[in-house]
Amino acid sequence: MQIQELTNLIPAELSDNSRVWVYQSSRAFIEKEANEVNEQLFQFYSQWQAHGAPVKGWAKLLFGQFVVIIADESDVTVSGCSTDSSVRVIKSLERQYDVNFFDRMMLTFLRKGKADMLPMSQVQYAIDKGFIDGSTLLFNNLVETKRELLDKWLIPVANSWLADRVNLNMAN
Template sequence: MIDNYRDLIPADFATDSRVWVYQSSRLFMMSEALHIEDLLNSFIANWNSHGAPVKGYGNLLFGQFVVLMADERATGVSGCSTDSSVRLIKQIEQLFNVNMFDRQMLAFMVKNKVQMLPLSQLQYAINNNFISPDTLYFNNLVQTKEELDSKWLIPVKDSWLAKRVTLSL
């Protein structure tokens, strides 16, 4: 079930398509998720860069992560078009009273549920076996479709977090 998100990523996008992952501070309710889906669909349908349409993709994954993707083979995404996507995410923040830009909050898959943990509490969580080296971590630093597919949901031991904490393997 966890890997099913890959089935939602469009196959016709280049592997080097740019990706942005925005993590919500909480799980969205179904009604909110449906509203977000409408916002994303509208945004993607009208996403332009210097007047040219952007081949874009947007989805809410795991009920908590807004993923935007732009295939730049046709139209490059730069300043204004990137700014418009950030405005969309800020709109989602305001509409649903969530934080979408907190990079100190980490997300893990624990017992098939997304669990949030502040970076400052990671070592404590490892020491007390709440998180193990094999726990799946949402690496929201991915930048391409290829990385979204292969490096977004990875074990803690294979992520940048492994250098920040002491893991007992």
């Protein structure tokens, strides 16, 4: 999947200011699981409500391991209860597929068109050995809006929050 495909996947009618939540799985899903996950996500967002009003939303498994949930709050604000309902879906997927969506110490890089995961503790080693450099794309799961998802979800390590935490000059 390329970023252009991402632009084509996300409904254009959702506002650029729509809220985004990115949940990174501890492993990639096989095709059968991915289809099941996408069906469950569709069931969730097609019935998503905030205080009885339908939420204009969207959710999908991307790159085989990221659940992305989007809520357009132009008409209906997503409240604590409706946010909790989305987290319940994620927790259910964790139990069903024996994965972890809340490990913030695991980072994912796009290398050779594939999502590669690394524990934060091994990133400097990967840089030192030349597996990762400043131009390697990082999945920046801290994005908060649809516009940020499209523009800043996949960014070079050198332009990311990670650049301040590693020494990119060590790369051979």
